[in-house]
Amino acid sequence: MSGWKLGIIGGSGLYALDGLEDRRETEVETPWGAPSDRLVSGRIGGVELVFLPRHGRGHRLSPGEVPYRANIAALKMAGVTDILSISACGSLQEAYAPGHTVAVDQFIDRTVSRASSFFGAGLVAHVSMAEPVCARLSALAAGAMEAAGGTVHRGGTYLAMEGPQFSSRAESHLYRQWGCDVIGMTAMPEAKLAREAELPYATLAMVTDYDCWRADTEAVSVTHVLEIMAQNTALARRAILLLAARLSGTPRTPSPQGIESCLDSALITAPQLRDPVMIDKLQAIAGRALGV
Numbered sequence: 490m491s492g493w494k495l496g497i498i499g500g501s502g503l504y505a506l507d508g509l510e511d512r513r514e515t516e517v518e519t520p521w522g523a524p525s526d527r528l529v530s531g532r533i534g535g536v537e538l539v540f541l542p543r544h545g546r547g548h549r550l551s552p553g554e555v556p557y558r559a560n561i562a563a564l565k566m567a568g569v570t571d572i573l574s575i576s577a578c579g580s581l582q583e584a585y586a587p588g589h590t591v592a593v594d595q596f597i598d599r600t601v602s603r604a605s606s607f608f609g610a611g612l613v614a615h616v617s618m619a620e621p622v623c624a625r626l627s628a629l630a631a632g633a634m635e636a637a638g639g640t641v642h643r644g645g646t647y648l649a650m651e652g653p654q655f656s657s658r659a660e661s662h663l664y665r666q667w668g669c670d671v672i673g674m675t676a677m678p679e680a681k682l683a684r685e686a687e688l689p690y691a692t693l694a695m696v697t698d699y700d701c702w703r704a705d706t707e708a709v710s711v712t713h714v715l716e717i718m719a720q721n722t723a724l725a726r727r728a729i730l731l732l733a734a735r736l737s738g739t740p741r742t743p744s745p746q747g748i749e750s751c752l753d754s755a756l757i758t759a760p761q762l763r764d765p766v767m768i769d770k771l772q773a774i775a776g777r778a779l780g781v
């Protein structure tokens with residue numbers, strides 16, 4: 490085994506992952522409740538994979554209802570070393586056409602009603618989100634996507650909106666003025682929670698539409714997204730298989746960004762004042778840093 494255990498979070502259109510050896514399904518419960526669906530685990534060559542459909546099979550959960558904390562905790566508890574998120578997104582740039590993929594490296598979080606931290610009363614932590622994506626994982630995933638035949642833009646800012654309604658035209662223009670490249674509804678707080686759980690995280694955002702800013706182009710609709718995503722999904726599956734095959738031959742070393750130890754400089758509550766109940770709960774995602 491190469492030491493990589495890859496968590497894959499599948500977005501709209503990607504509800505299953507074929508081609509896994511030793512495939513098994515596990516129902517999991519975390520201190521933050523149940524994840525979106527059963528975890529599907531298996532192996533591709535020397536790499537273990539754990540797949541989780543973000544919205545559940547059949548797309549039962551809207552972006553605001555996805556149990557983000559339970560999803561990240563479930564993957565952490567399953568022992569994954571890294572998380573690759575696959576997402577459908579709208580494009581805010583002419584050059585990022587439907588069918589293209591953006592290996593996102595920045596996020597702007599405009600979500601408003603989601604639990605966005607594992608920490609809080611009894612044990613407070615502030616992790617850095619200056620570089621929210623694991624550059625190594627992102628580059629590996631982008632390379633695999635290119636090898637699978639995809640057109641990839643390396644780097645880009647993802648605007649995470651609350652939804653579930655799509656943006657108004659005024660909002661879409663505003664996000665373009667802010668310099669955003671793609672828009673979606675799910676990468677936040679997922680990326681923040683992955684960082685709190687000390688898990689390297691990267692997003693391949695697969696463009697399905699031009700949102701609603703482009704003159705003479707019909708505004709985004711679910712029908713349109715799913716049509717394009719059907720093509721994107723085949724590409725995503727090929728890219729994941731290629732990524733796993735590549736990682737198989739590359740022994741894993743810790744992320745060069747120090748993500749696996751980021752809590753060492755983030756916990757702020759005085760040790761003698763930390764809530765034992767909270768510490769117990771946090772074992773699931775921060776056992777290393779808490780020494781429990």
Ligand SMILES: CSC[C@H]1O[C@H](OP(=O)(O)O)[C@H](O)[C@@H]1O
Binds near residue numbers: 543575715
């Ligand atoms: C089905 S269109 C809107 C929906 O698609 C994206 O989901 P995901 O990021 O999980 O692929 C977007 O964020 C919305 O949730």
Ligand SMILES: Nc1ncnc2[nH]cnc12
Binds near residue numbers: 674698
């Ligand atoms: N235009 C868009 N806005 C938000 N989420 C999306 N997911 C796919 N397309 C989208």
